[in-house]
Every structure is written in C-alpha cells, then in structure tokens.
Amino acid sequence: MEIIRNIQKFDDWMDYLKDWQSDIGVKIEDSENFIMTPIYDNTIPPEIEFGDFKGQPKWDRITQIPTQNMRDSLLALTFVQGDTEFASVEQQRRLLENVPHDYDRYAAVRIMLEEIRHGLQMCHILVEHFGTSGKVEARKLLERRAREAFPEAKNPRLLGAFNEAVDNWLDFYAYTCFVDRDGKFQLGMLKPCGFSPLARSAGPMLREEAFHLGSGNDGLTRIVKAGQVPVAILQRFFNKWISCAMDLFGKDESSTAEWGYVWGFKARFDEEQQRKDGNLDPDRKELNHHNRMLYHVEVADIVKRLNSFIPGEEKLFMPHEKFHRAIGRYANQPYDVHGNLMEQAEYDKYIKTALPTPQDYALLKDIFKNPNWIADRALPKDLWGYQENIRKATLGK
Template sequence: MAIRYTVTTISPKYHQAILDWQRKNFPELDILLTYWEKYFPGLPRFQLVAKIGELRSEVIEVGKYAGQPKIERAAEMAGNMFYTARRIIRAQCSTEFGSIEQHRMSLDTAPDDKARFEILRIMAEELRHAYQMFWVLDHDPTWKRPGHGDVAAETIEELLSMRMGTHVLDAFNIEFRDFLDNAVYTAIIDLVGKYQLDMMQIFSYAPMARSMGPMLGEEGFHMGFGRQALKDLAVAAARGQGAYSLEDIQRAINKWYPRGLEMFGNERTGETAVAFGFKPKTNGQAQAEYIAEVEGIIEGVNIALVRVRHPNMPPDEARCLIREVHSSGESRKGVRPEDLLLLPDRRFFRRRGPEEYVFQPYDLHGNLLTEGGRPISPEQ
C-alpha cells in the first residue's frame, strides 16, 4: 500500500545549512541526480524535502497518557518528557549524518556502477531523513522555552557540527574500509533503523509520528540492498570468486552485529520511552525481535551457501543441515562449520548494555573465556 504524505520544506536558514553540509560531505549527490533516471527508472526523482505522513491514531496509544490526544506542540511535553523526546530526535538525526559519512568512505570500492548508485541513493535518503528531523524541530516554535533557551536551534547547530567520532551512537563512529562494510552495515545496522522507525509511528509527539511512515518506506530499500549484497558476496566467496572470503564476511558480522544490539539501548531498560508514549516496546522486547530477524537473515545466506555445494537440496533440508553442523561443530554432507556464517551470541564484543556483558571476554558462542577460574584480561 502506498504511503500517503504531503511535502514541505524547513526554514531557509536551516535548509541552506543542510545544503552546505551536503556540498561538503556528500558532493556526489549531484552525480546521483544526473543519472537518476538511468539507475532508478520510473521512481520519482529525489528531492530534499520533509514528508509529512498520516497518523495511525489521533490519540496516544501506550503509556501513562494513553487515550489522550497526541501532542502537537513541544511545549505541551512537561519536564523529562520534553528532553527525552529531544534526545530521541537528536540521536535519530545523528545516525543519518553519520551513515552518509560512513558510506562515502568506501563508495569507490563498490563492485560496479549499479551498486555504487544504489549506495548514493541510500546516502541521499539518509540526508532526507536528517532533513526530516530538522523539520520536527524547526517547524514548532515551542521548542524555544523560557528559561531553557532555543532547544531546537541548539540541537540543530550541534548536529551540523558532528563528525565521525562524535555521533551519538557508537555504530556511527566506525569507519568503513571497503564495500563489505557497506553491505553488512545495511543488512544489520539499517535493520535496527527499521525497528526504531516502526516503533516511533506511535510517538506521542505527533510531528515525530507523522515523519515515520515515509522514512520507514525508504528504509526498506536500504535493507533490501544490504541483504542481497550480503548473500551475493557470501555465495561468490563459497565459489572461490569475488574480493572477500567467508572469513572476511564473518569478521564484518562480528564487527557490526554487537553495535546493532547496542543501538536499542540497555536491554534491561526502556520503560521510560513506553511510559511517555514514544514507543510500544521496551529495549529488550524490540532487541529480541531484532535478534530473531537477523538470525533469519544469516540462515537465508547459509541456505544459499549450502546450495552452492548441493544445488538441488530443498531449503528445509538445507536448514536442518545447517543447524546440525552448527550444533555438532562437525562436517555434515561435505559442509563444515567454517563453510557457514555464524551469528555471534548477544554477549559477544559488547561495549554497552548489562554490566555482566560489557567488556567481558565472551566468545562467538557465548562462552566466557577464563583462566584459573577468572575471566581473561583484554591483554590476553
């Protein structure tokens, strides 16, 4: 079903500011627009605008204000609710700018022009999403409050000044090295974006809720690109072709997946966002659904890998074989554990989250590495 929305722009001051940011950090946008019809025929040409969708409900759907009309003015959010909303908007916008910086680092390593222009489209849509967050802040004059200053202006200026290493979330401060990062990132990290945008369709502050539908629709292309690229790279590796080995791909998954888990926040918290009507699920609930979906993505790639060796094997049989190889740690029907990809345990390589996970030496399988009955030190 097509997403219905109207379009608008932000104030000339901030519209120009984001254009200036784009010219400095994403000059390739002009190339994308020049060849848009060649690579995306029939798709409406990209425009840097805010897209205002429809509300799913006119009333707040969850939390302590459930049943009350959605909030149209930031000033109606009292105390911590106001600043929690600002924090979420700031973090969302930071991810969009950070993603553009990251993708650009390895743009030239894309395997062909088709992939390169698909990455450029992703970058352009991330820019539009940042613009959308500017609209959420800029269109509502009540973000400026007596005794609190102009929160919208201060937040926008801070966001425009952020660079690699200073973004809100760790996942957006990691440099890309090559196309493998573009592929795994869009498959795993953009999937977190889908969960966040989907949850925020119920946001009790109506301008944020209205922004989510169009953003979510565009995010679907990013995830589709990543899933297909990941599968293509893995199959090429299994055939002894391409630029990356399965070991390379596994390392990339090991790098990005823990950061994706952390993007939900501590899985033991998240009740505040639910109480304020910003999201319908706690961090742990959303993260658990994410883990299950990533498991499905990796299993889909592994089925393709098995069928490189056994082209006529039905998917269900391949799925059973994969689980047997993983559980036994041994070769079955010519398929070894190292011939498949593995999704790390949720405790692996965690920097944020529950105290018992953070900076603890858990291996890919969730085993705590010890020596003399104590966890090994990072130096080991």
C-alpha cells in the same frame, strides 16, 4: 551538483546543511532526481496508542505536552535519531569513488540521499517545534562527525556504531543489513509515538528504510553467491556489525526506555501485535531487551538463509549476544563469539582475530579488483519513481 534542491526552506539551517555537505566532501550523482523535502504521513491514528496517556488525542505541538521532562525526552529522541542519519552518510561517503556495478552505485546513492532526507526530517521537527534548543540541536547534528571517518573532528557521533569505519562494499552491505535494520526497529518503535510530528515522520522513513536493509540483505546474498570472499572474513564482518547493532538497542533496565513507554513516545517494536495478543502491560524494565531479542531472531533468520547459498562445510553464524558488547549487562566483558567467558589477557589477543583484521582488508582489496566478487544485478526500470509512491501512500487524498 548540489545535493539539496527543491527544499522547503527553514531558517538558516539550510546553510548549515550545505556547509556540512561540502565539509564531508560527498559528491552524489543523480541527486537532481531526488525530492529532498520532509514528508509527513497524514494517515496516522489520532489518539495516543499506548502508555499512561493512551486514548487521549496525540500532541501536535510541544506546548500541549504536560511536563518539561517529557519535552526534554522528546527533544533527545529526535536529535539522537537525526544524529544517526547524518553519521551514516559520513561513514559511506567514500564508497562512490570505486563501485563494483552500476546497481551498487544506484543503491548507495539512493541510500545516502534518503539518509540525508531523514536527517533533514528530524531537523525540520527540531527547528519547527523545539524553539531555540531545537535550533541549537539541529545545528549540532551537522557539527558532530563519525569518528573513524573524521579522526581529527572534535565531537564524535552519539552512538557507537555510527563512529565505526565503513571502508569498503562488504562493510557497506553488512552495515545496511544489520545497522539499518536497527533503524527499522527504532522507527517502528516511534511510529505509534504520541507526539504526532514524530509519528507522522516514521511511516515515510520506514518505507525508505526498507530499501536500505533490503539492499544489505541482497548485497550479502550476492557476495555469498559469487563465492569469492572467504567465509571466515565474512564472519568477522558479521561479528563487527551485529555486535555494534545489538548495542544500539540501549541499556538493559533502561529508565529512558521505561519513561519513553510510560509517556507514549516509544513503543515495543511489535506493540500492535502484542496488544492484539492481550499483552497490554509489558515489563517496563525489559523493553530494550525485548526489542533487542526480536532483532536477534530476525538476524538469525538472515544468517540461516545466507548459509543456504554456501556450498561447503564452513558456515556463517550469529555472534553470541554477549560478544563484543559496549552497552548493557555484558558490556566490556571478555566473552568470545560463542558466549564463553575468557581470561582478560587471553581475550585481548583473541578479539583482534574475531573482528576484521588488517590482513582481511588487504586480501579484500585484491579480491575487489575483479567486480565479479559480487554478483551483478539489473537496475530497476524507473529509478526514482518509488518516491512518488511513498508520497501518495502517506500524504492522503
């Protein structure tokens, strides 16, 4: 069964999407029940909500945007977001070959279909609004490949976490809990965007994203409750995915983030609350750091909650924000998981033991033979009814 049906056709881009689907070899059952179309929120505020253009009407068309620099920046924001969506399906495409429980299949199928819908949404904006360069970028979104999933591919995905391997269901639930959670933050920052097609896309995507991170949190809880996977192994997967996700917030003192704020494209994640509290003028050099720290607090809470289900002395913890970073002021520096600086030679040996090891993967393979390594849970009664609710909530009367 083809993934894509009932879709609003736009140019020849749909053919690229079909080629991508067959090239990555993902077969998704149940896809006929999924409505694969762009969804635009009709309930957004009409005026720009922050930055130097605050109070002016939101821009509906790219030609209304004052400068070419601003248009270029929007183009990049849109295709970087789209790149992550397709990448995650490439990373997860193998999981359905071997599922622990029916519920896990449902969660993964739903998440993959929604990620394709998110990619489609970004491509719809690119093709509808950005002329020839939009079409080129929309096509490139289907030409890049997640590197670890397709080592022979020419062009990797744009951001580090989206090139990593998602080899098994522990990876999947750590990924959805920690990396999709970054997705929630990015979409939250885009929700008040001054360019209305992006602002109108963010609400429906956020509603779908909530299921992804919820599934991640729930999956990790079910794993911890089942008590079959050693805490030390869980910790190494946390070290891997939390550090990758921290990088996704971008460089410290980023001029892209600064201009994104000034131009009213990308806000603080907690912009609304900050404004209510009277914090109208943030340190524009520290925007990425600000959002990253909000994420850090949220993840720390999750780890704390998971620990409440672990009976023994050995508990999970947050890897330090300096650990295993590829972006920002701690990038490529030899810090351990507690934030202590090490000698480089010592670190080179250490890092292999702080991230998932070949022995971990071998042991997990064994553990996964019995599906009770993760607690089962019931399927929802109406598997796809939620889609109608999202449409109703955002399309207006």
